[in-house]
Structures are given as structure tokens and as C-alpha cells.
Amino acid sequence: MNGTTATAALSVANLDRSFGGLRATSDVSFDVAEGTITALIGPNGAGKTTLFNLITNIIRPNAGKVLFHGHNITGVTPARIAAMGLVRTFQTARVFPGMTVLENVLVGRHRLLHAGTLAQMLWLPHTRREERNLAAQAEALLDAVGLASYRDTHAVDLPMGAQKLLEVIRALMAKPRLLLLDEPAAGLNDSETEELAALLRAIRETGITVLVVEHNMSLVMNVADQVVVLEAGAVIARGRPDEVQRNPRVIEAYLGSDATTQDFDAQDSDAEEARP
Amino acid sequence: MTDFIQLLVGGVLTGSIYALIALGFSLVYRVTGVINLAQGAFCILAALTCHSLQAELGWPVWAASLGGIAMTVAAGAITGALTFVPGLSRLSNANMLMMAAGLLTMAEGGILVLWGSQPYALPPFSGNRPVEIAGILVPTQGLWVVGTTLLTIACLWYLLARTRLGRALRACAENPAAARLMGIDVPRMTLLAFTLAAFIGAVAGVVIAPATSLQFDTGRLFTISGFVAVAIGGIASFPGSILGGLLLGLVNHFATAYVSSLFSNAIALGLLLVVLVWRPSGLVGAGVTRRQDVREEARVWKHVVRLKPPVAWITAGIALVGAALLPTVLPEGAILSSLVIAGILFIALLGLDILMGYAGQVSLGQAGFMAIGGYTAAWLAVEHDVAPLLGVLAGMALSLVCALVLSVVTLRLRGLYLALATLAFGLLVDSFAIGFSDITGGPSGLVGIPSFAVGGFEFDTPLSMYYLVLVLDAVLVLLFAGAIRASFGRALQAIRTDQMAAAALGVDVVKCKLTAFAISAMLASLSGSLYAFFFHFLSPEMVGTARSLELVAMLVIGGEGTLVGPLLGGILLTMMPAVFQPLASYKTFFSGALLVLCFLRLPEGLFGGAVAGLGRLFRSRQAPPALVGEGMAP
Numbered sequence A: 001m002n003g004t005t006a007t008a009a010l011s012v013a014n015l016d017r018s019f020g021g022l023r024a025t026s027d028v029s030f031d032v033a034e035g036t037i038t039a040l041i042g043p044n045g046a047g048k049t050t051l052f053n054l055i056t057n058i059i060r061p062n063a064g065k066v067l068f069h070g071h072n073i074t075g076v077t078p079a080r081i082a083a084m085g086l087v088r089t090f091q092t093a094r095v096f097p098g099m100t101v102l103e104n105v106l107v108g109r110h111r112l113l114h115a116g117t118l119a120q121m122l123w124l125p126h127t128r129r130e131e132r133n134l135a136a137q138a139e140a141l142l143d144a145v146g147l148a149s150y151r152d153t154h155a156v157d158l159p160m161g162a163q164k165l166l167e168v169i170r171a172l173m174a175k176p177r178l179l180l181l182d183e184p185a186a187g188l189n190d191s192e193t194e195e196l197a198a199l200l201r202a203i204r205e206t207g208i209t210v211l212v213v214e215h216n217m218s219l220v221m222n223v224a225d226q227v228v229v230l231e232a233g234a235v236i237a238r239g240r241p242d243e244v245q246r247n248p249r250v251i252e253a254y255l256g257s258d259a260t261t262q263d264f265d266a267q268d269s270d271a272e273e274a275r276p
Numbered sequence B: 001m002t003d004f005i006q007l008l009v010g011g012v013l014t015g016s017i018y019a020l021i022a023l024g025f026s027l028v029y030r031v032t033g034v035i036n037l038a039q040g041a042f043c044i045l046a047a048l049t050c051h052s053l054q055a056e057l058g059w060p061v062w063a064a065s066l067g068g069i070a071m072t073v074a075a076g077a078i079t080g081a082l083t084f085v086p087g088l089s090r091l092s093n094a095n096m097l098m099m100a101a102g103l104l105t106m107a108e109g110g111i112l113v114l115w116g117s118q119p120y121a122l123p124p125f126s127g128n129r130p131v132e133i134a135g136i137l138v139p140t141q142g143l144w145v146v147g148t149t150l151l152t153i154a155c156l157w158y159l160l161a162r163t164r165l166g167r168a169l170r171a172c173a174e175n176p177a178a179a180r181l182m183g184i185d186v187p188r189m190t191l192l193a194f195t196l197a198a199f200i201g202a203v204a205g206v207v208i209a210p211a212t213s214l215q216f217d218t219g220r221l222f223t224i225s226g227f228v229a230v231a232i233g234g235i236a237s238f239p240g241s242i243l244g245g246l247l248l249g250l251v252n253h254f255a256t257a258y259v260s261s262l263f264s265n266a267i268a269l270g271l272l273l274v275v276l277v278w279r280p281s282g283l284v285g286a287g288v289t290r291r292q293d294v295r296e297e298a299r300v301w302k303h304v305v306r307l308k309p310p311v312a313w314i315t316a317g318i319a320l321v322g323a324a325l326l327p328t329v330l331p332e333g334a335i336l337s338s339l340v341i342a343g344i345l346f347i348a349l350l351g352l353d354i355l356m357g358y359a360g361q362v363s364l365g366q367a368g369f370m371a372i373g374g375y376t377a378a379w380l381a382v383e384h385d386v387a388p389l390l391g392v393l394a395g396m397a398l399s400l401v402c403a404l405v406l407s408v409v410t411l412r413l414r415g416l417y418l419a420l421a422t423l424a425f426g427l428l429v430d431s432f433a434i435g436f437s438d439i440t441g442g443p444s445g446l447v448g449i450p451s452f453a454v455g456g457f458e459f460d461t462p463l464s465m466y467y468l469v470l471v472l473d474a475v476l477v478l479l480f481a482g483a484i485r486a487s488f489g490r491a492l493q494a495i496r497t498d499q500m501a502a503a504a505l506g507v508d509v510v511k512c513k514l515t516a517f518a519i520s521a522m523l524a525s526l527s528g529s530l531y532a533f534f535f536h537f538l539s540p541e542m543v544g545t546a547r548s549l550e551l552v553a554m555l556v557i558g559g560e561g562t563l564v565g566p567l568l569g570g571i572l573l574t575m576m577p578a579v580f581q582p583l584a585s586y587k588t589f590f591s592g593a594l595l596v597l598c599f600l601r602l603p604e605g606l607f608g609g610a611v612a613g614l615g616r617l618f619r620s621r622q623a624p625p626a627l628v629g630e631g632m633a634p
Ligand SMILES: Nc1ncnc2c1ncn2[C@@H]1O[C@H](COP(=O)(O)OP(=O)(O)OP(=O)(O)O)[C@@H](O)[C@H]1O
Pocket: A019, A022, A024, A042, A043, A044, A045, A046, A047, A048, A049, A050, A051, A091, A272, B290, B291, B292, B293
């Protein structure tokens, strides 16, 4: 990992955003080097999701800018940002209701398809071929995360953890250059979390840069090349996982004083995911 | 000057009633997030009940008024408990809006059955002689109206601001989830709000009754005026609703006096569209901003309806052959004609399904495009001898232009505001159809429209039209099936439920919506043209708001998001009066009732139900593994 060469895949500079009196992020700056996995951690309400929303311009920052491979994407519409190759998932899995698992995955590729609506209406051979190839790729991805047998299931009928995996591979179908994942492990059990770690490494192997928000410390320590710690909207530490793990400010932020690193795992939290 | 003041007074009187109806809208909206389109039905129901109690049972005015109000409130409470409240827990807001449209249709149909279609007039509460106040003549009923409005507003304010019940209601309005956590029984509060709205509507109906003529469809007019009023004023605010009502009343009166009564509606609707563009949430804002990144509660109640391709092809083939052979066993007559009509309406329904069933964009003004297509083609054929085919194309082109212009307004709108804008569009077209009588023949319609013809061949018998429509329907279904099963259809379905997640994957939401809207407009236009050629006649009410609502009912009953399903709904509602003559007067009631019933019991519609049945028949042994996923659930 050498984050200082060339331009970073993502560079966040002085991002600021307040909601009423609450300063959700204040002066946040960090870089994500190309081809690495960066983990964004912090206690509940630290502003991690807000940061994702600012990067993808779902919420406008009050100040600061975002560079994606050197291009300034501050103020660009979310769809255009996605089209540039910056794709995200959401903390609460947002699969599309009314569609099957397979169809959900296929939506990911939408922007890269060549066939026009008119060609599809005429059932032209090349559109059908494209659809078939696409379905094959989607099924391969579903297979990789063990969801292949659910391809025709209504997506919202999947358990929460599976929905989050579905969202990850849907994002992968978009062939991103940079993938933002918001708590992908929430709702997964230990062995599934292991598989997710493997998946993340495989994603990195293919050259995709990953920025992941995660509460599961063993996962973070396992896969991350860089960890950025956020507390109350501000970056309080960043560096290699082992450095961050030893950083007293981080330990304090997470556990109050006098804590050991072992207790990190106790912080696994997906309680805020509670849904009716 | 006195003229001006006289107009002002008249405007305020009408405006008070609009304000009351608007208040009912706002109350239900703030507690549930749903526009209850049935609001106007409460007014007319109370007024007509009051009339019957007076005329038939000889009750005095005050007793009849109270009786009318009481019965309406009871009817409102029952309807609310049986339909509105259960619907809220499983239907999306767009579907709730359509269900409310179904309730309105149902009420309209019920009134048609009970009271017939003739107009009624009620005597004023205290005589016909107007009182003179500072040189201005004010009808005494006007004083009753203003007094009642003020009293109702005061009572409502007291209830909401000063009582425990009111606090609970307000808590529900501000944040239902939090209210639930605080131990408030949200469904009960919802029912209370609905009933309260029924009460306000009933009061408005009873006091305004002597000042207007009452008919089965007056309820729709009340609903529309109230809806327009809240949209102008700001639905999320009570003062806004009242302001909107008064403003609308004034605009109506001044426009009627200084421009023309034919266009006073058009002017009010123009005002509405301007407000929607300029301040989509109305003149008085809510002061509460919603979190953008949180998904709107996506209630999923429908199942996914998918036929396996071989099954779909075989079924389609059998259906097509059956349809082609049908006329050989059918006598040429009412039934064949109804089938032709159903087939023509299906073209509009296809477009509506793409727009509403797939892309999730509510449209209550689809008949507006039918009118554009119908009048354009018919007028060109009648007045200028233009070949029908060219006329059809001209109509489609004009509809496309109108759709794109309307998109400037609607693209920024979602959900109820979109529904409102399309409704306003339909009404606008309607008022032009009535107003421009040189071109359209006015209210009595355009006569002498020739048969459809292509290159010398005239489709002048129901049988030839039947085959024309059959081929057209089949080709259109094939075309759209191709696009729907590929990326186009997936993108539409994605934006239907989650525009933000779709955008985050790079789906061009604006382009998708525009395409769906343009397609639906052109198909409706085509349908409208054929409709005119088939009937050799076209009048505004054939392609008015009632038609728009009927299309929605057909779509939902047949099964939205299924492409061919709406045909079943279309056939059912068109054939019913043809097959069972005695049922003809019940048609409106049934189409509303079926719509509501489908939303509550069969959200996939008839087609979805049939497919589920077929699926059970063809159930393969390799069923997907059960979804247990121990530990996967959080
Ligand atoms: N759109 C918004 N409007 C108002 N407040 C917001 C908005 N978005 C976030 N906040 C607030 O900003 C703070 C940071 O929230 P955020 O969701 O970013 O935290 P997080 O780090 O993702 O926490 P978690 O681990 O619980 O997901 C919270 O106090 C939250 O309530």
C-alpha cells in the first residue's frame, strides 16, 4: 500500500455539513488510494453515512469538495456520479421491491447496456444476445455469493443479510471503479462475514477500489489497507489497521478509557438497523 | 366598485367552502400522507341525504341537516375502518391515492343508484331574500356558509391545539413512527382523522347545498376544487389550505366575471400549474423537511407476477387464436361492439400500465390525451377531409408535444403532486373541449365522424374494427413485451419504488420517466382517435375525468405491471353493462368497488390471480429452497 503515488481514487477535502444545529461532518479530509480497501469506522451517529451521502451528492455539502480520480465531482448529480464509476450501497439494503433477485442484479448494469429501447421493442437479435450474456454474468455473481438458488425469488423476501449481499453484487454489476459500501456485514453471521471478507478481497484483486463503512472490527482488521476513524463528524485518526487499533484516541472514542483492543468486537452493532 | 365588492363577497363565500374541503384534505394528509380523493363525496352524500330527509320524510331543515351529517359521518367511519385504515398498512402512497379515487368512484356510483342522475336543489336555510350590508347584497345562505366555516375552523383549532386527542393527532401528523413508540394507537388516530374529515366535508356539503345544484358527480367537482385549493395553499399547513380555498374561490369568481365562465376553470387550473412549478409544496410551506437519504417506507404487498417464457408464449398463442375465432360464434351486436371498445381502451391502458404499473407515476389525466387524439383526428377528418390515418398520427404528435410541455411541470413532481398535475391537465383539456365549441362541438359533442380507413379500405363494421383492434393490440403487446422484459422495463420498475437507489446505479431517472410519459400519452391519443372513429361521435364526457378514473380502475382490476392484465379489467368493466343490461346503472359503483377490493384483497389484479393459479398447476418439483437462513436475519 503506497497511497502517496499518482492521484488518489477518491480525495475528500474539507467536507462540511450541518443539519440545523448539528454538525454531522466537520472539515473531513482523507484520500483513498486506487486499488485499496479503506475502512471508515466510528461510533453510531459519527457521520459515516452522511459522508457517503455527501460524496455521492445525495446531500449537498455546505463546504468542501470531492475529487474522483482527480475530477471534481462536487455538485454533479448522483446518476452522473454513478455513471462515472462511483457506485454505492445503502445502510438499509435498498433492493427494488416488485422485482426478482436476478432482475435486481441486472439493474446494476443498466447504464452500460448498448441496446436501445426501440431495438428491444423489435426483439432484435443483438439485444437478446446482450440480455443473455448479462443474465449469465449476473448468475455467476449470484453463485459466487451463494444466492443462485434464489434467482427467481421476490427480492424483498430475502433475509436482511442476503439483501445486503444482493446490493453489493448489484453494485458490482455496474462495473464500478470505486465502490462505497455502507455496513455490508450488518445482518450476516460469522461464516457469512468470512465469505464477505473473501469477496471484498476478490473485488480488490480485480482493481476496484473500495471504501467501506463497517462496525465489525474483525472484518475491518482483516481486509482494510487503511482505516479512517470518524467521531462526532471529525476524523480523529487514520492509518494502517494496526496503527489505528493502538491509537489511544480511537480506543477512547469507542470504549471510553481503559479498554483493550479485544473489546472492539463487542462493538459490532447493527441494532440501529431495526426495521418494522 | 360595488360590482367589484359583490364579486369579492361571492368569491369569499365559494372560497369558504373550498377552504372547508381543503381542510379535510389537509387533515387526512397530515396524519397519513395520503390525499383522500373521496373528500368531495362526503359533501354530496350529506347534502343529498339532507334533501331526502326533508323532501321525503318531511324533517325540518335543521333536523335534516344534522341527520345528513350524522349519516355521512357514520358512512365515513365505516368506509375508513374497512378500506382506508387497512389499506394504509400495506399499500404505497401512490396506490392509496388510487384507492381513494376508487372510493370516490364508488360513492359516485352509489349516489347514481340511489338518487339517479337528475339534479337536486335545496331551499336556503333562512329564506331567499338577501340581506343588505353596507349596500352590498349578501344571500343569507352566504352568511350561513361563512359562519359555519369560521365555527368549524375554530372547533378544529381547539380540538388540535387544546385537547389530549388533538395532541395525539398532531403527534401522528408529525411523525407516525415516533407516535407509535409513544404508545399512541396510530390506526385509531388515522380512523379518527378520516372520520373528522368526513364530518368537515359533510358540514360543508350541507351548508353549500342550497347555493349549488346537486348531482351524482358534484362530489367529484368538490374533490377537485378542494384538491386544487390545498395544492395552491400548501397541503401540509392548515392556514395554507384555508388561504388556498379562498384564493381559488376569488379567482373563479373574477375569472367568470371578467373573462368567461367557460374558461374560469381553465384559469384556475393554469394558476395551479404555475404554483406547482414555482412552489411545488404550495404557497405556505410545511416547515418540516424530510430526510432525503431515507427510503420512503416501501410497503410491499404485491407478489411478483412472472410467467415462464414458454408458458407465456403458449398462453398468448391460445388467447390470440381464441380471440380470432370468437366472432364466428358471437352474434354481431352489443357484445362484439363492447369487445371492440375494450380493445380500443386497452391501447390506452397499455400506456397507463407502462407509466403507472411499471414506472409508478400516478396519472389521473390519461383521458386528456384520449381527448387530444380523438378531437384532432375527428376534426381533421370532418372539417378538412384528412385521411383518418394521418389524423391519428397528427393527434399522436400533438399529444407528444403536450406531454413534453406537461413534463416541464411534472418532472419535478412526485406522488400526489404528479397525480394532481395530471388531473389538472385532464380537466384543462376537458374545459377546452367544452369551451372551443367551434372545433369540438362543445358540450353536445362532435358528430358525423367517418369510419377509420386505410388506403381506401373502410373499417365500417364492428367486425372489421374487431380485427383491426385485435391486430393492433397484439402488435403493441409484442412490442412492449420486448422492451419490458429487457433493460427498459427493469429501469422503470427500479424507479417505481426507489428513484434514489436507481440513480445511485446510474439509471437516468428523468429520461425513463419522460419516455414512459411520452409512450403513455401517444398510446392514449391513438386509443382516443380510434374511439372517435368507432363511435362516429365524440363528446367531452366520453373522454373526461370519469374516463381517466375508469382507466385507473381497469388497470388495477386487471393487474398493474402485467402488460396484458389490464385487458381483463377493460373487458370486465366494458362488458358488464352489455351482458347484464340491468347492471348498467351499477357500473360506476362496481368499478369503484372492484378497484378498492382489488387493492385490499388481490393487489396483483385478475391477471396476477390467474397467473398464481396457473403457477400452482404447473408447479415444478424443483421449487426454490425454503428461506430459512439461520442467523442471516438481523
Ligand atoms: N438528512 C439528515 N437530516 C437531519 N439529520 C441528519 C441527516 N442525516 C444525518 N443526520 C444526523 O447526522 C448524524 C450523523 O448521522 P449518520 O447517519 O451519518 O451516522 P453514522 O455514522 O452513519 O451512524 P450509524 O453507525 O448509526 O449508521 C446523526 O445525528 C443523524 O441524526
